[in-house]
Amino acid sequence: MKFKQAFHRLFGSNKQKPAYPQNGMQADKSEMMQKMLTMLSNTQDVELTCDEVFAVLDQFAELAAQGEDVTGLMPLVQHHLDMCADCWDEYKVLESIIQNVA
Amino acid sequence: MDKRTNEEWIADLRAGGDQQAQxxxxxxxxxLRGLPYAIAGRIAPNSPQSEALVEEIVQETLMRVLEYLDTFEGRSQFTTWAHKIAVRAALTELRRVRWREVPLPEMGMDEEGDASYRELPDRQASPEDQVDRKDMMKRINRIIMEELTEKQRKALMAVAMQGFPLEEAAQRMGMNRNALYKLMHDARLRLKKRMEKEGLTPQQVLSVFEQVGK
Structure with a gap:
């Protein structure tokens, strides 16, 4: 049961789920443009890199699991996760592990 | 025994011999208890491919844990730190398997200043909206071509527009993921500033695309 719950949490409501390969992989031109413009709109002068976020991801995930306001405590980490689908995926998996295994 | 404190984990893993082996x-x-959460939905959990992958990831994770043990600062549970390393190893490998057949897309420009990626007719858009969008698209494409290097355009096209994983795109471009993120951040900043210079904000441009179909 826990596994199923984790599965749905992981793949049922991932707000930034990347577009994995599928038939007709190329997206509509304006859809691609919208994705890029959304990223531009959210771009900040200072952003953390993937390595910097990875260094604190365990701490961030534990704090989030404890119900702490991680967006307020670690805003740059949260922003990077909102911008980077790879890091976001890794965070969501780690979050599931903390909730179900750790 | 997996109820060690952080200090006990560090001490045991540094001890060598039977203590370290245990x-x-x-x-x-x-x-192994955490890995199903990384694999679920990405490959069949009980397939031979999955078993081999799990073994590979566990070995890699244990090696990395020993290699980077000195960098653990105790800001989380030691086991969370180890799971983090395992998750990175697992998703990196899964992305590689999933995307290995997919070529990295290119962004070129034709003589009319239009980017060369495929355009699909939008049946919901009115003729006026379609003209607005096409004009705006051309303008943005031109800014992209003038402001960004070929490498930045390639990265933006692959990752920001087509959802290619950063890690996989980086590897194909002969870079690491961190360097590619920096390159893309610089590209996004350049585009944003150039658009501001031309009196455009991303939100304004976005609204031209979003109003269609309402």
């Missing part, structure tokens, strides 16, 4: 065995069991 700690590695216990850590292996912990990592």
């Amino acid at each position: 700690a590695l065995e216990d850590l292996r069991a912990i990592i």
Whole structure:
């Protein structure tokens, strides 16, 4: 049961789920443009890199699991996760592990 | 025994001999409990491919844990730190398997200043909206071509527009993921500033695309 719950949490409501390969992989031109413009709109002068976020991801995930306001405590980490689908995926998996295994 | 404190984990893993071997065995069991959450939905859980992958990831994770043990600062549970390493190893490998057949897309420009990626007719858009969008698209494409290097355009096209994983795109472009993120951040900043210079904000441009179909 826990596994199923984790599965749905992981793949049922991932707000930034990347577009994995599928038939007709190329997206509509304006859809691609919208994705890029959304990223531009959210771009900040200072952003953390993937390595910097990875260094604190365990701490961030534990704090989030404890119900702490991680967006307020670690805003740059949260922003990077909102911008980077790879890091976001890794965070969501780690979050599931903390909730179900750790 | 997996109820060690952080300090006990560090001490046991540094001890060598049987003490270290036992700690590695216990850590292996912990990592194995977490890995299904990384694999679920990405490959069939009980396939031979999955079993081989899990073994590979566990080995890689244990090696990395020992290699980077000195960098653990105790800001989380030691096991969370180890799971983090396992998750990175697992998703990196899964992305590689999933995307290995997919070529990295290119962004070129034709003589009319239009980007060369495919355009699909939008049946919901009115003729006026379609003209607005096409004009805006051309303008943005021109800014992209003038402001960004070929490498930045390639990265933006692959990752920001087509959802290519950063890690996989980086590897194809002969870079690491961190460097590619920096390159893309610089590209996004350049575009944003140039658009501001031309009196455009991303939100304004976005609204031209979003109003269609309402």
